[in-house]
Amino acid sequence: MTSEQPQTTVGEVSTPAANPRGSSTVDRGGASHPLVELTLTRLREFVREPEALFWAFVFPILMTIVMALAFPSSGTRPVPVAIADGPNAAAVRRALAGDPSIAIRDIAPGGEQGALREGAVHLIVVPADPPIYQFDPAREESRVARLVVDNALKKASGRLDPWRAHEQPVQIPGSRYVDWLIPGLVAMGIMTNGMWGIAFAIVQARLRKLLKRMLASPMRKWEFLFAQVGARLIFLAPEVAIPLAFGALALGMPIHGSFVAIAAVSLLGAVTFGAIGLLLGSRVRTFEAVSGLMNLATVPMWLLSGVFFSTSNFPDAFQPAIQALPLTALVDALRAVVLEGRSLIAIRGELALLGAWTIVPFVLALRLFKWR
């Protein structure tokens, strides 16, 4: 047994020597294919940058939690109202206190208007005879407060309802704001990470003259560009899976779509924004310039593409432009798949738009790209 060990060692040493260089087979001296090494390089760069990991993986979850706290399912929170001083203040307070959908907030005298402006209360009752309601009719919450308070006070004054409807509370799965928000945040993450991940890495390599150095080696250009996209796609899985899993497990968000459809939409979105990132990074030589370009491209889409609130809030005149944005297409496609369980065929319009937003920037980027 002991005599065999040195033999094995000799055999291992002589194996590479038996395959001298210059043969037709490629010898990479212990390194893998350039595509693999370049992709690994990109992955290592990313993993060794704690800030990048935070923004890509932790931030979307924090965002979801914050939004879930700020906008819980509507209808369950009592309406905050204030009661001003007046002769009937005690009676009004008694009447409103009996209604569980109303929360009376005590505001220091004189502070009512400020509380109304800041949204601490949605309506102020001035207990005159008849009472006066102070509220902003342009605010939806204030209009709701007016109806609830009016109802409570009139009931307390002895109003008799001619009839009473049967109420059937229906909980539509996926109708809560968080459910609607999470696919939007995932889409936004695909956009930001895709564009930043690619454009920033390219600008950094160009700035350090690494692009030039690599071009001076036999590395092929497409290997470099493919590796950038490849590394992005590897990160895509956790970027999409973590917020969706968090939503499903912690917040009870329903996922109706198939995993294949979700993966396909996410993949196309990542490639789309990767191509746009490639275009934005194709010439720029400074971080300031690439940051500016990136904000120019992403900030309008955050606002317009329906991540946080529906695109229907914008005037009709804006709609054609908004619907043509790649993030709008990705948000809509992802929501349709996740929340409604739609098939890929049903969202082919969005997918085609994403395809166009992939091909055009990619072709432009190839023409404009500067390696130095």
Add this chain to the structure above:
Amino acid sequence: MQDLAVRCDGLVKRYGNLVAVDGLSLHVRRGECVGVLGPNGAGKTTTIEILEGILPPDDGDVEILGMRWRTDARDLRNRLGIQLQDTQLNEKLTVEETVRLFRSFYRQGRPVAELLRIVELEGKRASRVGTLSGGQKQRLSLACALAGDPDLLFLDEPTTGLDPQARRQLWDVLARFRDGGGTILLTTHYMDEAQTLCDRVAVVDHGRSIAEGTPASLISSLGAPKTVVQQGTLEDVFMSLTGRHLRDD
């Protein structure tokens, strides 16, 4: 003169109105180490980058290892080792990962471990590039240049900014490469570097080669009297050829 590693004749490169390289010719024989000396802005980097196939010349004829960039770029890339003037390698990678990356680009060459041994960085294999000293970074960059076991090495100011120990350590690596039959073309500001490493030097100014020869022949051509105690240096030759005024980029 049959076996030339670099043959470049009548090279011209213009940037707008500025003529960076103005009809420069340079020949390097195989196995030779040739230094290109010149003040800032003389056209050294432009010239070497044209020879490296990174920049296209406006005019002139370039043949590297008997091949041309237009037709044999890929073969050439596999047989050249290149060190650019100020490449910042990825600071987040380790030394070994960096060499592996560059090694993967070549279809032949030495194993990664051997490359690290050649540039004396085995002890730093697991260190992040960001933690290396200037000399270590430069040797790492040299390991990347040597990854494909090149026939010809192009080095653009390889020891600029290094301390004397680090420079000598790098010279040792280069001397070993030459002893193994390799050809080197380097640019430098340092006369002692040229004197130590180079078989021949070309002094370049205003985009032209204004003097060429062995360091010794250039020194003697200066006409320094041989009897004086202090022998003339290549630096004296350089200053007399290119003048004393400051060159700012």
